[in-house]
Amino acid sequence: MNALQRSGSGSMAQSPRSSTSQAPYLTVSVTDPAKMGNGVQAYISYKVITKTNFPEYQGPEKIVIRRYSDFVWLRDRLFERYKGIFIPPLPEKSTVEKFRFSAEFIEMRRQALDVFVNRIASHHELQQSEDLRTFLLEDEQTMERERSQETGIFKKKPADFMQIFKDVQSRVSDVVLGKEKPVEESNPEYEKQKNYIFQLEDHLAEAQKHAYRLVKRHRELGQSLSDFGKAVKLLGTCEGNSLGKAFSELGAKSELLSIKLQREAHHLLMRFEEPLKDYVRAVQSIKATIAERANAFRHHCELAETIKFKEIDLNKLRLTRSEKLADAEREYEQLKADGKESKRKFETIVKLMNEEIARFQEQKTIDMGVVFHEFAEGQAHLAKSIAEAWRSLLPKLEACSSSLETPDA
Amino acid sequence: MVQSPRSLSSQAPYLTVSVTDPAKMGNGVQAYISYKVITKTNFPEYQGPEKIVIRRYSDFVWLRDRLFENYKGIFIPPLPEKSTVEKFRFSAEFIEMRRQALDVFVNRIASHHELRQSEDLKTFLLEDEQTMERSRSQETGIFKKKPADIMQIFKDVQSKVSDVVLGKEKPVEESNPEYEKQKNYIFQLEDHLAEAQKHAYRLVKRHRELGQSLSDFGKAVKLLGNCEGNSLGKAFSELGAKSEMLSIKLQREAHHLLMNFEEPLKDYVRAVQSIKATIAERANAFRHHCELAETIKFKEIDLNKLRLTRSEKLAEAEREYEQLKADGEELKMKFETIVKLMNEEIARFQEQKTIDMGVAFHELAKGQAQLAKSMAEAWRSLLPKLEACSS
Numbered sequence: 014m015n016a017l018q019r020s021g022s023g024s025m026a027q028s029p030r031s032s033t034s035q036a037p038y039l040t041v042s043v044t045d046p047a048k049m050g051n052g053v054q055a056y057i058s059y060k061v062i063t064k065t066n067f068p069e070y071q072g073p074e075k076i077v078i079r080r081y082s083d084f085v086w087l088r089d090r091l092f093e094r095y096k097g098i099f100i101p102p103l104p105e106k107s108t109v110e111k112f113r114f115s116a117e118f119i120e121m122r123r124q125a126l127d128v129f130v131n132r133i134a135s136h137h138e139l140q141q142s143e144d145l146r147t148f149l150l151e152d153e154q155t156m157e158r159e160r161s162q163e164t165g166i167f168k169k170k171p172a173d174f175m176q177i178f179k180d181v182q183s184r185v186s187d188v189v190l191g192k193e194k195p196v197e198e199s200n201p202e203y204e205k206q207k208n209y210i211f212q213l214e215d216h217l218a219e220a221q222k223h224a225y226r227l228v229k230r231h232r233e234l235g236q237s238l239s240d241f242g243k244a245v246k247l248l249g250t251c252e253g254n255s256l257g258k259a260f261s262e263l264g265a266k267s268e269l270l271s272i273k274l275q276r277e278a279h280h281l282l283m284r285f286e287e288p289l290k291d292y293v294r295a296v297q298s299i300k301a302t303i304a305e306r307a308n309a310f311r312h313h314c315e316l317a318e319t320i321k322f323k324e325i326d327l328n329k330l331r332l333t334r335s336e337k338l339a340d341a342e343r344e345y346e347q348l349k350a351d352g353k354e355s356k357r358k359f360e361t362i363v364k365l366m367n368e369e370i371a372r373f374q375e376q377k378t379i380d381m382g383v384v385f386h387e388f389a390e391g392q393a394h395l396a397k398s399i400a401e402a403w404r405s406l407l408p409k410l411e412a413c414s415s416s417l418e419t420p421d422a
Numbered sequence: 423m424v425q426s427p428r429s430l431s432s433q434a435p436y437l438t439v440s441v442t443d444p445a446k447m448g449n450g451v452q453a454y455i456s457y458k459v460i461t462k463t464n465f466p467e468y469q470g471p472e473k474i475v476i477r478r479y480s481d482f483v484w485l486r487d488r489l490f491e492n493y494k495g496i497f498i499p500p501l502p503e504k505s506t507v508e509k510f511r512f513s514a515e516f517i518e519m520r521r522q523a524l525d526v527f528v529n530r531i532a533s534h535h536e537l538r539q540s541e542d543l544k545t546f547l548l549e550d551e552q553t554m555e556r557s558r559s560q561e562t563g564i565f566k567k568k569p570a571d572i573m574q575i576f577k578d579v580q581s582k583v584s585d586v587v588l589g590k591e592k593p594v595e596e597s598n599p600e601y602e603k604q605k606n607y608i609f610q611l612e613d614h615l616a617e618a619q620k621h622a623y624r625l626v627k628r629h630r631e632l633g634q635s636l637s638d639f640g641k642a643v644k645l646l647g648n649c650e651g652n653s654l655g656k657a658f659s660e661l662g663a664k665s666e667m668l669s670i671k672l673q674r675e676a677h678h679l680l681m682n683f684e685e686p687l688k689d690y691v692r693a694v695q696s697i698k699a700t701i702a703e704r705a706n707a708f709r710h711h712c713e714l715a716e717t718i719k720f721k722e723i724d725l726n727k728l729r730l731t732r733s734e735k736l737a738e739a740e741r742e743y744e745q746l747k748a749d750g751e752e753l754k755m756k757f758e759t760i761v762k763l764m765n766e767e768i769a770r771f772q773e774q775k776t777i778d779m780g781v782a783f784h785e786l787a788k789g790q791a792q793l794a795k796s797m798a799e800a801w802r803s804l805l806p807k808l809e810a811c812s813s
Contacts, residue, residue, distance in 0.1 A: 209649065212648075212649060213649045216642070216645045216646045216648070216649055217646065219642040219645065219646075220639070220642040220643055220645075220646045222642070223635060223638045223639040223642045224639065226635045226638070226639070227632075227635050227636070227639055229635075230628070230631055230632040230635045231632075233628055233631065234625075234628040234629075234632055237621060237624045237625050237627075237628045238625070240621045240624070241618070241621040241622065241624070241625055244614065244617040244618040244620075244621045245618055245783075247614045247617065247618075248614045248615065248617075248618045248779075250614070251607065251610060251611045251614055252776065252779065253772075253776055256776050256779060256780055259780075259783070260783070263783060263787070374651075378650065378651055378654050378811065381650065381654060381811075382654055382657075382808055382809075382811035385643075385657070385658070385661060385808050386805065386808040386809055386811075389661070389801045389802075389804045389805055389808055390801075390805060392797065392801040393797075393798050393801035393802045393805070396794045396795070396797035396798035396801060397794070397798045399790065399791075399794035399797075400791050400794035400795045400798055403787045403788075403790040403791035403794065404787075404791045406787045407784065407787050407788060407791070410780055410783050410784040410787055411780075411784060413776065413779075413780035
């Protein structure tokens with residue numbers, strides 16, 4: 014994830030611009046969420062604006078209307094077609110009904126969908142995808158037809174999907190493929206990578222959870238400070254002239270700080286907690302790719318086994334000069350071709366994954382640096398405002414207490 | 423507590439008290455806290471420069487009740503509440519808050535020009551524990567009433583409905599606009615103080631919660647740093663450490679807010695409630711005085727009837743009438759004393775309140791400014807390292 018993409022409309026130059034010909038570019042904007050329909054059938058639609066000079070796109074700009082399930086379709090198609098590549102993650106479906114149309118949720122989802130599409134559009138392989146073109150250009154009816162035909166892996170029940178993850182993580186039998194013993198790569202380098210991914214997921218999820226709690230604490234402190242400010246103003250009305258004025262000002266400053274705290278809470282949510290959550294999803298997407306690699310490896314091994322047995326059969330048939338020999342020989346050749354194909358598929362996944370891991374780690378270091386820098390900056394800024402506000406009240410309060418050493422209070 | 427400037431030739435009178443060393447005594451449901459009460463004085467009646475006695479909460483309650491009975495019109499300093507939550511009763515925080523409040527209570531009495539002369543104060547400060555216990559068990563003052571009854575008295579004064587405690591139908595009240603203003607001021611002040619104190623307590627809670635969340639967050643960021651490369655990993659490690667450090671500062675500020683801001687506010691809420699008890703006493707005295715005046719009028723009428731009929735009962739009736747008139751003078755004097763004392767007390771109270779509120783809110787602003795400054799510095803110190811990591 015490139016932090017520049019967060020703005021929702023950043024331009025992604027793929028290569029340095031030359032002065033004679035324009036470099037190829039493809040940028041997408043997901044905007045203008047609008048509520049459609051009524052009751053349980055209600056949903057949000059988004060405007061997807063594509064700006065590009067790719068020749069296949071036939072035009073510099075195109076606007077289409079898309080809904081969440083269209084993005085899901087795109088993700089599923091890419092996952093099917095580009096095994097080995099880390100498909101960018103999608104924001105979750107909302108489980109809490111009443112939250113589904115809240116302004117905050119809609120904005121977080123819009124932001125995440127915008128990042129999703131732009132990551133695809135800036136990935137050197139994924140941006141060439143036919144399905145991406147369909148998604149960005151076709152009218153809504155065509156899109157709906159495509160969607161209803163989708164039967165990809167993600168159409169499985171979420172429970173099945175989670176099971177795939179668990180298999181990869183716990184190394185127990187692959188229930189999905191109905192095997193007893195797992196056939197796995199014994200590759201120490203790859204083991205390290207997998208462990209890194211699983212550990213990263215835990216730590217990211219933990220950090221995100223506590224980041225969310227920090228958001229809540231800011232809101233709560235802001236609310237309490239606002240109530241406190243109002244109470245102090247009332248108290249000021251019971252006091253004499255100078256103390257009453259000081260209380261009035263203290264109350265006003267409390268309310269001002271309350272607003273700043275609410276703003277910081279929102280800022281923390283959108284610019285810190287959401288990016289962390291986004292990376293948790295990204296790591297889960299990587300785990301799906303790990304599962305695909307395991308599948309491809311197993312497929313390749315099974316086929317290799319089958320080929321061996323076929324060889325034995327073939328020799329038997331040769332010795333007995335059976336009529337079935339010709340058929341068996343054809344089948345054997347077919348199997349060997351399939352074997353080569355599945356080996357090639359597996360090796361492609363391995364090669365792509367290595368590139369992807371490197372790319373991911375590089376981008377993550379940049380993004381994490383930016384996100385945490387923003388966090389520290391926002392916090393420093395907020396604390397500075399708070400310090401200034403309280404300090405400005407000290408002279409007036411000092412004037413009211415005749416001595417700072419009270420006899421009895 | 424020096425009441426008057428020290429002269430060179432003779433030492434000025436002083437009386438200071440210290441409530442310290444809370445210790446848990448007894449076991450189970452009978453367990454209680456005892457305090458060391460150390461008196462330093464040169465008052466002649468006290469026979470000695472220093473005296474140490476052991477007292478418990480109910481002894482302080484006894485003292486407050488006795489003073490309330492004997493010094494009507496004077497605002498008796500308030501006591502901290504009895505704890506209703508059993509498990510909180512022996513927590514270190516509660517014990518310290520109570521000790522502090524009891525210390526303030528006794529010293530306010532010791533520095534009040536009238537109350538410090540009290541015999542009951544002397545008993546409280548000098549007698550051994552057995553004598554104290556005996557005095558306590560004899561107490562039957564107003565506060566021995568069930569709390570519900572006390573509240574009812576307050577409500578009567580506040581809502582001007584019939585005085586249920588004295589069983590009257592229509593309230594007999596002073597029609598004194600100045601006094602009305604004072605009473606309204608007191609009731610309004612109580613509401614506003616209670617509201618401010620409630621939200622001050624919430625602020626304490628919020629500080630604690632934010633501190634806890636920051637601590638958890640710091641640990642999580644440190645773990646995340648393990649997954650990162652060299653420079654970012656180090657930056658995360660430091661961010662985690664700073665978060666944990668700030669968490670400690672937040673907990674400290676929460677405690678500071680509790681002891682130096684929320685408790686003083688709570689103390690003033692109690693002080694105002696004590697003033698309301700004095701308001702109720704004044705209403706009682708006024709009503710008592712009016713009823714007697716009525717009774718005297720009726721007695722005069724009876725007396726004249728008896729004179730006309732030259733009854734034998736005349737002599738006795740004349741004696742009763744004289745007694746009633748003497749009682750009437752007594753009650754009038756008592757009521758007027760209360761009025762005079764209350765006026766002095768209100769002025770004294772408002773002056774002290776302005777000082778105390780100024781100090782308490784100054785402490786608040788100072789503590790908050792300091793905390794925020796530390797937080798700003800901590801976060802700012804991380805910026806260069808984080809900047810270096812994001813290309």
